[in-house]
Structures are given as structure tokens and as C-alpha cells.
Amino acid sequence: MNNYYLKIADIKIHVKSPFKINIGVESKDFISKYEDEDILLEYIEIKEPLKIDGTLVYDNTVKFYKTKDGFIHELYPGPNMEAYAWVKPVNKHYYEVKYLSGKEKNIDYSRNIIDIMNIEQVLNSYNIFLLHSSFIKYQDKAIIFSAPSGTGKSTQADLWEKYEQAEIINGDRAALRKIDNKWTAYGLPIAGTSGIYKNKKAEISHIIVLRQGKENKLTKLSPREAFIKLYSETLVHTWDKEFQENIVNMITDVVQSVPIYQYECLPDKSAVDFLKEQIIKDRDLVVETN
Numbered sequence: 001m002n003n004y005y006l007k008i009a010d011i012k013i014h015v016k017s018p019f020k021i022n023i024g025v026e027s028k029d030f031i032s033k034y035e036d037e038d039i040l041l042e043y044i045e046i047k048e049p050l051k052i053d054g055t056l057v058y059d060n061t062v063k064f065y066k067t068k069d070g071f072i073h074e075l076y077p078g079p080n081m082e083a084y085a086w087v088k089p090v091n092k093h094y095y096e097v098k099y100l101s102g103k104e105k106n107i108d109y110s111r112n113i114i115d116i117m118n119i120e121q122v123l124n125s126y127n128i129f130l131l132h133s134s135f136i137k138y139q140d141k142a143i144i145f146s147a148p149s150g151t152g153k154s155t156q157a158d159l160w161e162k163y164e165q166a167e168i169i170n171g172d173r174a175a176l177r178k179i180d181n182k183w184t185a186y187g188l189p190i191a192g193t194s195g196i197y198k199n200k201k202a203e204i205s206h207i208i209v210l211r212q213g214k215e216n217k218l219t220k221l222s223p224r225e226a227f228i229k230l231y232s233e234t235l236v237h238t239w240d241k242e243f244q245e246n247i248v249n250m251i252t253d254v255v256q257s258v259p260i261y262q263y264e265c266l267p268d269k270s271a272v273d274f275l276k277e278q279i280i281k282d283r284d285l286v287v288e289t290n
Contacts, residue, residue, distance in 0.1 A: 004110075005032040007199065008119070009128050009175040009186040012036055015113060017043040019104045026189045027110035029199040038126075041095045041117055043107070050086040050098055057239035062115075064239065071240060073118050077106050087116055092125040114190055120235050124243050128177040128186075129250050132233040133207075134194075135174035135185050138166040141205035142185035143279070144174055146233050152210050154194060155267045163272050169198045176204070176254065183258050206259050206279060213264025216274040226260040227251055 004015040004023075008030055014037035015021065023031060052074070054067030063074040063083075073087035084103040088096045097116055099107060107116060120130050133146040134157035143160070145153040153171075160166035171194020175186040187198040209221065209229045221229065230251050237243040254260075261278075265271035 003035070005035055005037070006030045006113070006189075007032040007034075008188065009123055009126075009177055010179075010201070011123065011126055011128070012038045013041060013113075013117075013122075014039065015041045015043075018045060019043070019108055021108055021110055021113070023110045026191065026197040027113075029187075029197060030189045037093075039093055039095065039122065041097060041113065043097045043099060045101050046098045047101055049083060049100065052086070058237075064237075066239070071121075073116075075106075075116065077103075085116065087118065089121070089125075095122075111189070119188075119190070121237065121240075121243065123175060123177075124237075124246055126177075127246065127250060128175050129247055130188070130235055131174050131176055131230065132172070132235075133174045134171050135169045135187065136160050136166040137169055137200065137202045138164060138205070138279075140202060142169075142174075142202035143205055144176075144185055144207045145210055146207060146230065147210035148233070152212055152265070152267060156208075156210060156265070156271060159267070159269065159272050163269050164276065167198075167200075168194075168196050169200050169202075170194070171196045176250070178250075178253065178257075183254055204258050206261065207254075208275065209260065209262045211262060211264045213266065215264070216266055216271050217264045218275065218278055219262045219264075221255075221260050221262055223252075223255040225262075226255040229262070230254065230260070 002017045006013045052065045054065035057066045058064040065072045074083045075085040076083050084106050085099040133144045134153040136143050136157050145156050147153045157168050161168050169187040170191050172192030173188050173190055177184050183204045184201050185204050186201045189197050191197050236247050
């Protein structure tokens, strides 16, 4: 039996597998040397496809079924192909992965662990959610740039790295978790096309919702406006009421605890200078309020 230990958003994950898992570049920083666990993910070989007695609630690149024992996650190697693995969260501490004999090659890469576990569900059970964003660390605090794809969050992160020596922790996702009554951002082993996967964390100083503009204009968002912006950039399982309610509660807390601003900005150094001037006022921002 092969044993692997990962640490994601301070959640310790033990993976137990009868086959060897290849550790990819995105996972290396998240491998833990400590052999302890909050969660056990166990791979179990089966000879016949699993028969699911439940209702299909989600059908896209994967399927989710609602059963009397909870949600079962069914995996496929591609469109119009037969399922090869089934994931059942027995409880928040134990995930059972049953896979068809001979299909190990579909799941023997470390990146598959994140997909198989349905990482947003795992983290949700520990009151953590994923925000579509670029996460930089500046003066030991996190600045989160959130925006739809193609709106400039990677550009702004790169500009802060270039002109302010900020450290980019993740270019596409951040995990948000409240620790000691402070919202903290964590890097993740998933990062879209940015290729930046750092296992670091920092207390969140600001969340900046980006919009492209013809000038640099910073607008403080009301809690209601901020909630709408963040919710739209959060992956939510709408078929899972408990998951959805937990997301709503967490985002409601974030928008009441963290300064959140909409920033219409230019893709150049002036955007960094303008935002920095506001940030160094130690959250006592003089901004336009809707």
C-alpha cells in the first residue's frame, strides 16, 4: 500500500492507494512530511462498475448523484465514455474511491486527487471556500484580485510583482478561511494557466474586484454589492443545499469583515501606484461609495 500526505489550506489529507501516484509539479509544494490526517482518501479496486441507487443532480464532465447515503461523484475519462471511478464521502474525515480494475492510469497522477476529492466540497466541510482570483502577498498581507477570466487579474498581479516586489501565490484561485477571527487566503495546487502553485497563506488585507477601465477609479462596495461580486466568482454546488448555505454564510462574513472594492483600472504601473496609495492608508480609505 502506498501512502501520501498533502496539506491544503491547513487541512491534512492522507491518500492511501494500492498503486503508485505520480507527483506533479503543481502538487510538490503541498506534499507534507508529517504523517497525520484530517481526512483519509482511500482507493479501493473493484471488478464491476458500481451501481448507484440515487437521483442524478449534476451532469457535465462528471456526474453527481444524490443517494440516501449522501452525494456520489462519478468520474469519466471523456465524453460518451464509461465511468471508471466513484467517490463517496462516508463522512468529512473519510472519502472512499472505488475504481475499476485496470483503470489506474486514469487516476495515478497527483492532480487527479484534487478532482477526485472534489476539493471544493472537502474544503467547504471545513468552512473554506474557493474564490476565482489572483492572490498576491504584499507586506506580509494578502491582496486578492477577483474578476471573471480575461478581465485582468493576472495582469494586475504581474504588475505588483514587477513594481512592488509582491509575491504571487496563485494566479487563478485562492482558498479563503477564517482563522483566529481573521480571514486568511491560501495558495492551492490548482492555478489555471498561471503555473503558480505556492503553499503559502496570509491574512487578507483587501479584496479588489477588477473591471477594465479608461482610468483608475476605486469604489468601495457595500456588503450587498460585494456579496454579489464574490458569489459570482465562487464555485457553488447549487444541487447541495448544505454546501450552498455554507457558502452564503461564509461570503456574508467576508463582506462584513474585509475591505472590498471595485477597481476600474489601466493595465500599467499607474494602476499599482493608485491602489498602493489607498492601501498604505491602513484601510482608512477615502473612496467613492455607491
